[in-house]
Amino acid sequence: MHVEKQYDVIVVGGGHAGCEAALAAARLGARTVLLSIDKTYIGRMSCNPSIGGIAKSHITCELDALGGEQARNTDFTAIQLRTINTRKGPAVQAYRAQCDKALYPARMQAVLAGQNNLAVLEAEVTGIWTENGALRGVILAGGEKLAGKSVVLTAGTFMRGRVMIGPKVIDQGRWGERAANDISGSLKTLGFELGRMKTGTPPRIHKDSINYARMQIQPGDDPVPFFSREAKKMAENPAPAVRGQNPEGNLPAQSSGPGIRSRDPVPRGTIENTPESSASGPAGDDSQDRARCSTWNNWTSSRFAAGVASFDRSMLLAVRMPQIPCFLTHTNEKTHQIIADNLKKSSLYSGLVAGTGVRYCPSIEDKIVKFPQRTAHHVFIEPEGRHTVRIYPNGTSNSLPEEVQVEMIRSIEGLEKAEFIRPGYAIEYDYAPPVQLLHTLETKKVESLYFAGQINGTTGYEEAAGQGFVAGVNAARKVLGLPEFILGRNEAYIGVLIDDLVLKGTDEPYRMFTSRAEHRLTLRQDNAHFRLYKRAKDLGIVSAAELALTENMQRQIDQEIDRLRKKFHEGASLSQILCRPGNDYAGLPGEKPDLPPAVIKQVEIGIKYEGYIKREQGRISDFQTLEKQKIPPSLNYDAITALRFESREKLKKILPENLGQASRISGVNPADISILSVWLKSCNY
Numbered sequence: 001m002h003v004e005k006q007y008d009v010i011v012v013g014g015g016h017a018g019c020e021a022a023l024a025a026a027r028l029g030a031r032t033v034l035l036s037i038d039k040t041y042i043g044r045m046s047c048n049p050s051i052g053g054i055a056k057s058h059i060t061c062e063l064d065a066l067g068g069e070q071a072r073n074t075d076f077t078a079i080q081l082r083t084i085n086t087r088k089g090p091a092v093q094a095y096r097a098q099c100d101k102a103l104y105p106a107r108m109q110a111v112l113a114g115q116n117n118l119a120v121l122e123a124e125v126t127g128i129w130t131e132n133g134a135l136r137g138v139i140l141a142g143g144e145k146l147a148g149k150s151v152v153l154t155a156g157t158f159m160r161g162r163v164m165i166g167p168k169v170i171d172q173g174r175w176g177e178r179a180a181n182d183i184s185g186s187l188k189t190l191g192f193e194l195g196r197m198k199t200g201t202p203p204r205i206h207k208d209s210i211n212y213a214r215m216q217i218q219p220g221d222d223p224v225p226f227f228s229r230e231a232k233k234m235a236e237n238p239a240p241a242v243r244g245q246n247p248e249g250n251l252p253a254q255s256s257g258p259g260i261r262s263r264d265p266v267p268r269g270t271i272e273n274t275p276e277s278s279a280s281g282p283a284g285d286d287s288q289d290r291a292r293c294s295t296w297n298n299w300t301s302s303r304f305a306a307g308v309a310s311f312d313r314s315m316l317l318a319v320r321m322p323q324i325p326c327f328l329t330h331t332n333e334k335t336h337q338i339i340a341d342n343l344k345k346s347s348l349y350s351g352l353v354a355g356t357g358v359r360y361c362p363s364i365e366d367k368i369v370k371f372p373q374r375t376a377h378h379v380f381i382e383p384e385g386r387h388t389v390r391i392y393p394n395g396t397s398n399s400l401p402e403e404v405q406v407e408m409i410r411s412i413e414g415l416e417k418a419e420f421i422r423p424g425y426a427i428e429y430d431y432a433p434p435v436q437l438l439h440t441l442e443t444k445k446v447e448s449l450y451f452a453g454q455i456n457g458t459t460g461y462e463e464a465a466g467q468g469f470v471a472g473v474n475a476a477r478k479v480l481g482l483p484e485f486i487l488g489r490n491e492a493y494i495g496v497l498i499d500d501l502v503l504k505g506t507d508e509p510y511r512m513f514t515s516r517a518e519h520r521l522t523l524r525q526d527n528a529h530f531r532l533y534k535r536a537k538d539l540g541i542v543s544a545a546e547l548a549l550t551e552n553m554q555r556q557i558d559q560e561i562d563r564l565r566k567k568f569h570e571g572a573s574l575s576q577i578l579c580r581p582g583n584d585y586a587g588l589p590g591e592k593p594d595l596p597p598a599v600i601k602q603v604e605i606g607i608k609y610e611g612y613i614k615r616e617q618g619r620i621s622d623f624q625t626l627e628k629q630k631i632p633p634s635l636n637y638d639a640i641t642a643l644r645f646e647s648r649e650k651l652k653k654i655l656p657e658n659l660g661q662a663s664r665i666s667g668v669n670p671a672d673i674s675i676l677s678v679w680l681k682s683c684n685y
Helices: 016-027 056-066 070-075 103-113 183-189 229-236 298-304 308-315 333-341 364-370 402-409 461-479 493-504 525-531 533-539 544-566 574-579 597-608 610-628 645-654 659-663 670-682
Strands: 006-012 032-036 050-052 078-084 094-099 118-122 125-131 134-140 145-153 162-165 168-170 172-174 195-201 204-206 216-218 326-330 378-383 390-394 420-422 425-431 449-451
Touching: 006 016, 006 134, 006 461, 016 032, 016 103, 016 118, 016 145, 016 461, 032 145, 050 056, 050 070, 050 461, 056 070, 056 094, 056 461, 056 493, 056 525, 056 533, 070 078, 070 094, 070 103, 070 229, 070 461, 103 118, 103 298, 103 308, 125 145, 125 183, 145 461, 162 172, 172 425, 229 308, 298 308, 333 364, 333 402, 402 420, 449 461, 461 493, 525 533, 525 544, 525 597, 533 544, 544 574, 544 597, 574 597, 597 610, 610 659, 659 670
Parallel strands: 006 032, 006 145, 032 118, 145 449
Antiparallel strands: 050 094, 078 094, 125 134, 134 145, 162 168, 162 425, 195 425, 204 390, 204 420, 216 326, 326 378, 378 390
16 A cells, blocks of 8 residues: 655545545645545535525535536536526526436546546544644544645534434434544544534435326426536537547646646646546555546446546537426425324434534424424425436425335325335534634644534535635645635625634534625626636636636626717617616617627626615725724733623634624624724724
8 A cells, every 4th residue: 555655635525525625725736635434425415416506506606716626517417407586686596406416426536536636545534633732634543644734624424423213323424324433532632612413314215106297397497507617618619529638728637647646736627538546455545546447436437438528528418418307396284294293203303313403404394393384395306317216305304213204205295106215314413613713714723724514514515615625725725835715705605604604603504595695796606707706816726718718708798888888879878778677688779699698697787786786895895994904813802891791702712813803703793893993003903
């Protein structure tokens, strides 16, 4: 077995946070290793195989703009894509994709296997290795140590995870996968506070046992609303796959051998041919065994034989494949009565569950108890892939005994003869309250140790991926001697997410909503590439060709808005005509049909919402004034006697970096901020 003596970045866990963290660090040039108990489960969609939804799609689009992988992985493995909330304004509209549950992790694994500067090893991490308070790496099962300059911990639901079905309790991180029971003890030894949270998943049922005729069909959209710019470009200009052709400007693959490679930055998408990989030994093996397939999901190996880029071109949904519909049905009074009669048999209501559950995605038991006036709840019938019999009945997550689950599901219209493949279950796990983190997601207690994903108290693939990307970027930049990377609340939903977690903490699984963003009018999913252009350029993961495309499109937007303001028709400028109710760009006299759809959309929004956007930008300016007033980390809050006791304690615990952050801490009121501001000025800070 060959293991590098020391890595720049060690990423623990191969979920959505871990994948983005590892790819981001490697693409920045850091020598990175991703550790997973089982390679075949990397990138797995353990609950609903769906990406997007209200505010969640904004995070995925932001990742695409910055150089993440989730948007691409979604588009090229999707079986259905839709835009939701279309009756409302652009700020709260969202994309939602149903993905192929087998292809999604398979493609992600192939991307990881082909990434320069990245090794993927099979190993169980049992502890964080420190010496004299300094991070040294991680401790593996069996006592072996792996050295690293920084560590990103993305443990998901595995830390002391317990799967619960009625009275049955199994120590698992998720269905069929063993829990990581040692890492929690290691964190406690280092002084971290831990808590318990709970989530759950519905049963899976056989597609041929469903009566779809009794349900409402929900087809995908046409044209297809892709998340990633790459998929949009391919859909507009479909071309056959060419061996060795590079979709990101024909940049050469910078491989200099197997395993860990060049430390130079590696722009996203430069790998055409996917290396082959295998695993052996207690800590895995980063050698590339040519006798093995190119992805760890063996059944899909032939699909990636020509590389990820070729797979993407051939699998592009709008060009090659029809979308698969979902269906809608509802629970009824009989369903609710079955649940009520068996409530005490539920893990959740029998006292087995100690952790706090998801308020905004409640189990079916919670819905019946908390909303007794409702006689019906939505149940979305969602396929898990093109070539699988498994159906995900979204809206029926529960922890009832299996026999009760069967009775409950069969009481729903269209599911009277439903056949179970697997029961639903609740899962409880450890998390670390995120007020123990900096905005870089580095922990305050151990320098160069980063947390990302559900360990920080969040729920959702998108929230995890956003955190993973930021943690991976900062872990790499710290090792490489570069400034920290922090997204502000006025820049991105990812910034809102992290700011909320770090300053306010959470005592229930945190889910992103547009209502959490006070600047949501300027943080739309449609303008992610434009508003994050400078940050992406500075970061260096996105290719020069893609950045040039964004710059050119922004120029087109500005020029067209200026033209519409100056050109008149029948006494009114074209911009004034466009603002009239019911008008759109296509109906303008003198419109330019050759402009890209993305440019036209930005022109319409920029003109129609100009007044609102200007007002929002004024608020952002006021917001930045507070952000610029820095607070020294050594400030003695106890010396500021005018501050209320509660405020002093909160400020001492969280240690905000500026007045803006201090103003967002729960329990710190405007009067406290005024006092703090006066104190800082009197001390010439």
